[in-house]
Amino acid sequence: MNATTTTTMNPTALIAEDEPLLAQALKAELAAAWPGLQIVATAGDGRSAVREALRLLPQVLFFDIRMPGLDGLGAAAELADIWPTDEAPMPQLVFVTAYDEYAARAFEAEAIDYVLKPVQPARLQKTVARLQQALAGQQQQPSPSASPAVADEALERTLAQWRQVLTAASSGSAPPAAAPSAPLRMIAASDTGGSTVRMVPIDEVLYFEAADKYLRVLTATHEYLIRTPLKQLLTQLDADTFWQVHRAVVVRSAAIESVHRDEAGKLHLTLRGRAEKIPVSRLYAHLFRAM
Amino acid sequence: MTPDAPEALPRFRAENIRGMFRHGLLTVAFCCFIATALAISGNGSWESQMVYSLSIGTICWFVIDAGRLLLSGHKEVLWPHGLWSYGLIALGITVGFLGGNAIGDAWVGAPPLEFRNLAGRKMASTIVITLVATIGMCFFFFSLGKSKHMQGQLDLAKRNATEARLKLLETQLEPHMLFNTLANLRVLITADPPRAVAMLDRLNSYLRMTLSGSRTLAHPLSAEFDRLGDYLELMSVRMGERLCYTLDLPDDLRDIPVPPLLLQPLVENSIRHGLEPKVEGGEIHVRARRNADRLVIEVSDTGVGLDAAPPSEEGGSGFGLEQVRERLATVFGAQSEMRLAAAPTGGTCATLSFPLPAAAAS
Numbered sequence: 001m002n003a004t005t006t007t008t009m010n011p012t013a014l015i016a017e018d019e020p021l022l023a024q025a026l027k028a029e030l031a032a033a034w035p036g037l038q039i040v041a042t043a044g045d046g047r048s049a050v051r052e053a054l055r056l057l058p059q060v061l062f063f064d065i066r067m068p069g070l071d072g073l074g075a076a077a078e079l080a081d082i083w084p085t086d087e088a089p090m091p092q093l094v095f096v097t098a099y100d101e102y103a104a105r106a107f108e109a110e111a112i113d114y115v116l117k118p119v120q121p122a123r124l125q126k127t128v129a130r131l132q133q134a135l136a137g138q139q140q141q142p143s144p145s146a147s148p149a150v151a152d153e154a155l156e157r158t159l160a161q162w163r164q165v166l167t168a169a170s171s172g173s174a175p176p177a178a179a180p181s182a183p184l185r186m187i188a189a190s191d192t193g194g195s196t197v198r199m200v201p202i203d204e205v206l207y208f209e210a211a212d213k214y215l216r217v218l219t220a221t222h223e224y225l226i227r228t229p230l231k232q233l234l235t236q237l238d239a240d241t242f243w244q245v246h247r248a249v250v251v252r253s254a255a256i257e258s259v260h261r262d263e264a265g266k267l268h269l270t271l272r273g274r275a276e277k278i279p280v281s282r283l284y285a286h287l288f289r290a291m
Numbered sequence: 292m293t294p295d296a297p298e299a300l301p302r303f304r305a306e307n308i309r310g311m312f313r314h315g316l317l318t319v320a321f322c323c324f325i326a327t328a329l330a331i332s333g334n335g336s337w338e339s340q341m342v343y344s345l346s347i348g349t350i351c352w353f354v355i356d357a358g359r360l361l362l363s364g365h366k367e368v369l370w371p372h373g374l375w376s377y378g379l380i381a382l383g384i385t386v387g388f389l390g391g392n393a394i395g396d397a398w399v400g401a402p403p404l405e406f407r408n409l410a411g412r413k414m415a416s417t418i419v420i421t422l423v424a425t426i427g428m429c430f431f432f433f434s435l436g437k438s439k440h441m442q443g444q445l446d447l448a449k450r451n452a453t454e455a456r457l458k459l460l461e462t463q464l465e466p467h468m469l470f471n472t473l474a475n476l477r478v479l480i481t482a483d484p485p486r487a488v489a490m491l492d493r494l495n496s497y498l499r500m501t502l503s504g505s506r507t508l509a510h511p512l513s514a515e516f517d518r519l520g521d522y523l524e525l526m527s528v529r530m531g532e533r534l535c536y537t538l539d540l541p542d543d544l545r546d547i548p549v550p551p552l553l554l555q556p557l558v559e560n561s562i563r564h565g566l567e568p569k570v571e572g573g574e575i576h577v578r579a580r581r582n583a584d585r586l587v588i589e590v591s592d593t594g595v596g597l598d599a600a601p602p603s604e605e606g607g608s609g610f611g612l613e614q615v616r617e618r619l620a621t622v623f624g625a626q627s628e629m630r631l632a633a634a635p636t637g638g639t640c641a642t643l644s645f646p647l648p649a650a651a652a653s
Contacts, residue, residue: 019471020531025478045570066467068533069570098470118474 010038011135013060016049016075017042017096018067022117026062026096029119034128046070050078057088059138060131062115065097065169072097073170077247080162080283081266085151089138090158092131095169113165134161156286163283170231184236189217189224200224206255206271207278208233210248220273245269246281259288303360307369311356314432315349322348325424342398343417347391351425355383356432370433380429388421455614464501475529490528497521500552509622512579512586513545519558519577526562533572534562540579547586547647550618556611557590557641565594565639573638586647591640597633612641619645 013030017023023042030037040056043049047069053061061079063072070078076093083090098117115127138154187200204219210230217224226233234242234250243253255271259280262268267280267288280288326344330337358379362371370376396402472494479487500518516538527534558575566573573593580587612631619627627645634640 018533019475019529021475021478021482021528022471024482025474028478047570066567068568068572098467098474117470118477 010036011060012038012040012056012058013062014049014053014056014058014091015039015042015062016044016046016067016072017062017064018044019064020044022064026119029121029124030062030128033121033124034132037128044068046072046075049075050082053079053091054082054084057084058091059089059135060092060094062094062096065095073166074247076162076166077281077283080159080166081281083282085155089151090155090162092134092158093162093165094127094131095165097169113161114169134158159283159286163286166283183238184233187217187224187226189226192223192225194225198224202237205252206274207249207251208242209278218274243284243287245284245287246279249278251278307360310369310436311360314356314428315352317432318348318352318428319345321424321428325420329420339395339399343391343395345391346394347387347421348424350390351383351387351421352428354386355379355425355429358383369436380426384421384425387425388418391421392417464498471529472525479528486528490525493521493524497525507551509548510551511545512547512549513540515549515551515554516540516577516579518552519554522555522558523575530566530572533569534566534575535573536575536577538577541581544579544581544586550622553615553618553643554588554590556615557643560611560641561590561592561594561639565592565596569595581647582644584647585644587642587644589640589642591634591636591638593634593636593638596638597631615643619643 015023015026017026023044027039027042030039037060040058041052043052044067046067049061049063049067049072050070061076063076065072067075072095080090094113094115096115096117096119113127113130115124184202187202187205188197189200190197200217200219200222205217206220207218208230209216209218213227214225215228215230215233217226230248230250234244237250241253242250244250251269251271255273257270257272259267259269260277267282267285268277269280269288270277322344323341325348326337326340329335329344330340334340359370359376362375362379363369371379472490476487476490476494479490497518500521520538523534523536523538527536554577558577561575566575575590575592578589578591580589612629616629619629623645627643629641629643631639631641
């Protein structure tokens with residue numbers, strides 16, 4: 001099956017859901033709400049959802065948030081970066097999730113890119129209508145190779161949608177900060193040996209990088225480790241001072257020296273005072289569009 | 292500055308100073324009473340009795356009450372320990388008696404320490420009144436402080452108990468689990484009605500147990516295993532082939548009383564932190580056995596294991612284990628034991644053991 005023929009035929013979708021009965025139910029509900037939609041695959045975990053999505057290049061993704069292995073948020077963030085935009089347009093992303101204590105806030109917004117389990121037909125119908133509209137918009141445009149500028153614009157629109165839905169979902173899945181805490185001034189971090197705790201002034205931090213169970217805290221000269229998850233730390237950082245440029249990286253915006261695009265089209269940035277190149281996710285590339 | 296750390300508070304904080312002055316006022320009132328009583332019973336003028344009484348009383352009060360705050364070893368009741376407190380009271384009485392009499396003598400214009408020249412009987416009665424009044428007041432204030440402290444402890448305990456019960460309910464009725472189960476049920480109602488009915492029955496007894504479980508003290512081990520069966524069956528409808536489980540309960544252990552929902556948090560942990568994160572799923576085995584005069588229960592899984600669990604963001608597993616440990620300790624005391632270890636097959640194994648009741652042990 002090839003992506004260019006499917007766009008002219010029935011639209012295609014992929015379901016990622018770890019509970020078999022619920023995957024089956026969503027499939028049935030979708031068949032009723034959108035008879036033309038073709039479910040090309042159902043994946044039971046995040047890792048295989050990414051694999052299947054890259055293989056089949058569907059136009060719509062229905063992702064459960066809690067999944068074994070890689071969760072729905074991780075799978076979407078990964079796909080955002082490695083999706084072959086020259087072969088097929090970025091798919092539309094919809095999160096499907098059961099009530100989650102912390103996600104409740106995000107759902108209050110009645111976001112159309114969320115479907116709550118158990119799936120209500122009327123609610124699903126709204127999402128389907130939005131998806132159909134978005135896909136129709138895509139089809140009116142010439143193929144990506146014909147006009148790069150128009151294709152870029154469409155890509156940016158889809159990326160903005162992903163960014164929005166991912167931000168809502170990840171802020172929703174983290175416990176809200178105990179109180180609207182004052183911006184962090186000092187960080188108690190252990191050095192890489194793990195034996196000493198150092199007080200690191202936030203003004204010295206150039207960037208944070210999530211690594212396994214830890215969060216690396218990097219200054220111009222040193223590296224420290226903390227155990228606070230990035231998601232939680234973000235709520236205590238000033239959003240203008242620190243920019244998230246990747247699922248796992250937050251940098252001091254004033255320290256950014258340059259941003260380079262490599263042959264594959266991927267962005268990397270360098271920071272004043274650090275030698276290493278830091279990857280920029282496609283989702284956050286809009287921050288570096290030349291003014 | 293948390294209420295859990297009284298050590299960190301200054302001794303002479305406003306609250307304690309206020310308490311001290313309250314004691315002072317009571318002392319003054321009591322002194323007035325004694326002076327009036329003595330005057331009425333014809334022991335000299337009311338005025339001079341007041342001066343003596345108030346002088347002795349306030350000095351005693353000040354020495355003892357200020358000394359009490361300075362020396363108090365156990366900070367909750369604010370009285371020094373054992374001999375110290377007797378010493379302090381003795382000191383207060385001595386200083387109060389000598390100082391108060393000196394002031395009184397100065398007031399009535401008698402030579403200092405004139406009381407020594409008084410008739411032995413009168414001196415003895417002054418000493419006795421000072422002694423009895425001071426000791427009585429000290430005992431009264433001590434009991435007052437202690438009962439206030441006890442009341443505070445009691446309120447705290449009540450609050451903690453309510454909080455724990457709420458939290459228990461919240462963890463057991465995890466909304467994510469409940470709504471996912473309902474979503475599954477919704478599918479089954481049309482796709483497979485008999486299975487839907489079976490699932491609904493399980494959900495029914497699971498909910499009943501969860502809601503009433505925090506109110507009963509004990510139920511038979513077989514009932515506990517039945518409830519685990521409900522929970523695991525609900526989970527296996529949801530997880531499909533990713534979950535296999537066995538429950539192994541020997542017949543002779545069926546009637547052993549256990550605290551309700553004792554094992555539930557362990558099984559939930561196995562699912563949530565062991566099997567749910569694992570793509571291929573796995574197995575859970577719950578096994579009860581007798582080891583000499585002890586009951587041993589093991590909950591083991593083949594999940595991702597202790598190390599693989601991501602750093603807990605919301606303290607997810609922590610509460611469950613702590614709760615099991617606490618309940619075991621409450622019911623069986625120091626003779627109970629719970630261990631969480633890596634299972635030989637990969638995954639995690641929680642083992643708890645406690646003495647069998649005497650009737651069942653034989």
